[in-house]
Amino acid sequence: MKLWSFICIGFLLFACSKDDGTGTIAPPKSGFDRGAMLVNWADNIIVPTYTSFKTEAESLNNAATAFTNGPTEATLQSLRASWTTAYISFQKVSMFEIGKAEEIRYRNRLNIYPSNTEKIENFIAAESYDLALPSTIDAQGFPAIDYLINGLAGTDIEIVSFYNTNGNAQGYKNYLGTLTETILQLTTMILDDWNAGFRDSFVANTSSSATGSVDKMANDYIFYFEKSLRAGKVGIPAGVFSEQPLPENVEARYKEDFSKQLLLTAIKASQDFFNGKYSNNNTTGESFKTYLDFLNSIKNGEDLGSLINAQFNAADTQANELNDNLALQIETDNTKMLSTYDELQRNVILLKVDMLQALSINVDYVDADGD
Amino acid sequence: MVSRINAYRNKTTDAAPLAAFRILFGLMMFVGIVRFWSYGWIDKFYIQPKFFFSYYGFEWVRPLGGYTYLLFFICGIAAICVALGYRYRIAIILFFLSFTYIELMDKTTYLNHYYFISCLSFLMIFLPANAYFSLDAHRDRDKAYGQVPRWTVDAIKLLIALVYLYAGLAKLNSDWLIRAMPLKIWLPAQYDLPLLGNLMQREWLHYAFSWGGAAYDLAIPFLLFYKPTRWSAFALVVFFHLMTRILFPIGMFPYVMIVSALVFFDAGVHHKILKTLSTIFRIKKEKADARIRNKTYRNKTRTPMLIVGLFIAFQLLFPWRYLLYKNELFWTEEGYRFSWRVMLMEKAGYAQFKIVDKKKEAAFLVDNTDFLSTFQEKQMSTQPDFILQYAHFLGKHFTAQGHKNVAVYVESYVALNGRLSQPYIDPKVNLLEQEESFGAKDWILEFKDEIKGF
Known part of the structure; x- marks a missing residue:
């Protein structure tokens, strides 16, 4: 018996020491390289995506300046085009709410809808507001701009004349300028932070704990998919969480024919990130998908990566059925909205339950003991 | 006698x-x-x-x-x-x-x-x-x-x-011994452990730890009782529990067990x-x-x-x-607690509750974060008795809010030890009509697999 336990200890010690001795001789990567995944995320996806969004935010800000300097139908249409492009571009960064973005609650600052138009009007009238206050999140960002460039009147002529003739036209111009400037400023802040050093600490933090980059990113990504995409863009307006549908809660409600495009962009962006697709071309690198494939090679379980991709495709197909104007879709035939919700919901389960279990990541890491 | x-x-x-x-x-x-x-x-x-x-x-x-x-x-x-x-x-x-x-x-x-x-x-x-x-x-x-x-x-x-x-x-069950689950899920996550990180991704290690852990638990009482092996057994106790301390977030427990083992001397x-x-x-x-x-x-x-x-x-x-329950223990957890079943399962779940007005046939979904902490939601979504209790709470809450003819349904999925998630609770059962008891919970859907052993 004594011998047995010594053998046991010896075996375990041998197991421990083996890694030191042969680690350099054995092929270096029989395991998955989480570091490489983080590098791919940061260098090929997150930073380039923020960079291109920043360019769009600059154009938006410039277009807003041009419009407020001389409100014409031409400058309005140019501003609207910039807003549209930037809003689409934003869908691709919204899921990266990590680091500085998390700190400044970036998504809340840029895309809380529906906007509180009363609050916006009051701010403009009072000419005093602090957009950094949490209470102002429903009076800024893309939805507030939507109101100011699409929602003030029925036609472009009326909107332009509003900015020329309204008693407080200057107040509206100032507010619009502040909104586009704030978007640019916040985005610059985040991008600078990535470039200044956050990228390095993000990539280096391969640990699997509450603060590890993979765990945090996975949680942020799934939170985005579940709350902002599935619930925000589809579920809430379709009335899934309320007794009645709430068509006025769709994204970009004043632009009207734009909400579907935003949704499709967001689904595509989520899937691309899952597959580790570079932001600028079709190359793919290490990602949740390849990580799952690796773990599956140990586990011999279901091919989760393919299942998730299939579900992304199903959601995309279903969403393509929708009217360009989701509010109209809800009012005419809400069942298609609900079906889209269901397809997205199926992927929430695959991501949140199956993928997180496979990666051994806790949902919003619970800081407590286990046994 | x-x-x-x-x-x-x-x-x-x-x-x-x-x-x-x-x-x-x-x-x-x-x-x-x-x-x-x-x-x-x-x-x-x-x-x-x-x-x-x-x-x-x-x-x-x-x-x-x-x-x-x-x-x-x-x-x-x-x-x-x-x-x-x-x-x-x-x-x-x-x-x-x-x-x-x-x-x-x-x-x-x-x-x-x-x-x-x-x-x-x-x-x-x-x-x-x-x-x-x-x-x-x-x-x-x-x-x-x-x-x-x-x-x-x-x-x-x-x-x-x-x-x-x-x-x-x-631990003498097919998931633990044959599939090396859940260690196969947990250990690769210990990616950045000094020296051991790379080793944690090797399949043989998952099996070694599974079998070693089971052998340790079964043998250690006897090794501690038997005087000639006592000191080496104690060394094993220290090694084993420190190892679990490094690998898993288990707080004070390893130290409590190490100190407790001294009583054998x-x-x-x-x-x-x-x-x-x-x-x-x-x-x-x-x-x-x-x-x-x-x-x-x-x-x-x-x-x-x-x-x-x-x-x-x-x-x-x-x-x-x-043994009094016919369903799979790991799935329904009937008789699971208070039985020294330690670190046996990796269970993840998702439970979406639906509040239905039985007369109007109107329904809406519940956002669990309105009522539960993330920890509670995590525990609730994989354990039937939690789900039932929470459903009753929701029923009371929304009735008090003025909703009438309230029925509570849940659409839930659970993944157990790396299997693909499966539907968990019968979505057609109004949970308000079910009461907690020691009886079998027939509103839990069947586990579409088999785990053999204790």
Whole structure:
């Protein structure tokens, strides 16, 4: 018996020491390289995506300046085009709410809808507001701009004349300028932070704990998919969480024919990130998908990566059925909205339950003991 | 048989192991309470949540608002008194009651090792752990004894042995041994562990740890009981528990088990431990030794031994209650808790509740974060009794809000030990029509796989 336990200890010690001795001789990567995944995320996806969004935010800000300097139908249409492009571009960064973005609650600052138009009007009238206050999140960002460039009147002529003739036209111009400037400023802040050093600490933090980059990113990504995409863009307006549908809660409600495009962009962006697709071309690198494939090679379980991709495709197909104007879709035939919700919901389960279990990541890491 | 029991009852042993155990246990518990408090967990687990999951039959045990801190304070003071052996009997009763009350407040935080502490402290109520090297013995010469009934020390050993043995038996199942689950999920995540990180991704290691862990649990009680292997067994205990400490977030438990295993040693070792403590705290051990001479503690009645005997018998039987349920234990968790099933499952779930107006056929979904902490939601989504209790809570909540004819349905999915998630609770069952009981829960959907073994 004594011998047995010594053998046991010896075996375990041998197991421990083996890694030191042969680690350099054995092929270096029989395991998955989480570091490489983080590098791919940061260098090929997150930073380039923020960079291109920043360019769009600059154009938006410039277009807003041009419009407020001389409100014409031409400058309005140019501003609207910039807003549209930037809003689409934003869908691709919204899921990266990590680091500085998390700190400044970036998504809340840029895309809380529906906007509180009363609050916006009051701010403009009072000419005093602090957009950094949490209470102002429903009076800024893309939805507030939507109101100011699409929602003030029925036609472009009326909107332009509003900015020329309204008693407080200057107040509206100032507010619009502040909104586009704030978007640019916040985005610059985040991008600078990535470039200044956050990228390095993000990539280096391969640990699997509450603060590890993979765990945090996975949680942020799934939170985005579940709350902002599935619930925000589809579920809430379709009335899934309320007794009645709430068509006025769709994204970009004043632009009207734009909400579907935003949704499709967001689904595509989520899937691309899952597959580790570079932001600028079709190359793919290490990602949740390849990580799952690796773990599956140990586990011999279901091919989760393919299942998730299939579900992304199903959601995309279903969403393509929708009217360009989701509010109209809800009012005419809400069942298609609900079906889209269901397809997205199926992927929430695959991501949140199956993928997180496979990666051994806790949902919003619970800081407590286990046994 | 009766004469053998009587003979055993009269056997005595040195009081030192019991004294050392009492001191170390009390100190550990005190540190545990301080640790829990300092992490802000009292607030996070027992004050902030709006809703608490109670144990069946213990619905009256609830957190006490701000007084919950007082409860922990009492528990901590009681632990110190136990360590000091100051008014020991009252202290250990108070500790048992306050600690158990804390554990019963919300089953979200259920851990086998908390249950182990409750069991151990209950047992200690009936043991003369203050006979030696205690303030009680110091204050009253008549309460000092050098010898205690042998069964009192054996009872602790037996409880510890039982925990290991049952934990080992529970590992003898196909998921653990054949699929190396859930270690195959948990270990690769230890990616950045110094030296071991890369090794954690090797399949053979997952099997080695699974089989090694099961063998360890099954063998260690015998290796500790058997004198020739005792020291190497203790070395194994230290190694095993430190290893689990490195790999998993299991708090104080490894240290509690390491310290508890000391009780298996002969009195000589404990006298050395007490001697060391004496030096640290500048106590004269000789003084305590002089008081006891050859005095032997004797129970005035047979009651303590009887209660402890019944308690051990209960512990032997209770974990087998799962056999009374026909469903897969890991899936339905009927009879899962309080059975030393440690680290056996990786379960993840998702539960989406739907509130339906039965007459209008209108429905809406519930956002769980409105009512539950992330920890509670995580625990709720994989355990049927949590789901049922929460459904009833939702029913009451929305009825009070003015909704009429409320029915509560849940669409839920659970993934168990790396299997693809499957539907969990029957989505067509109005959970308000179901009541908690010890009966089988037929509204849990069938597990589409089989796990063989204990």
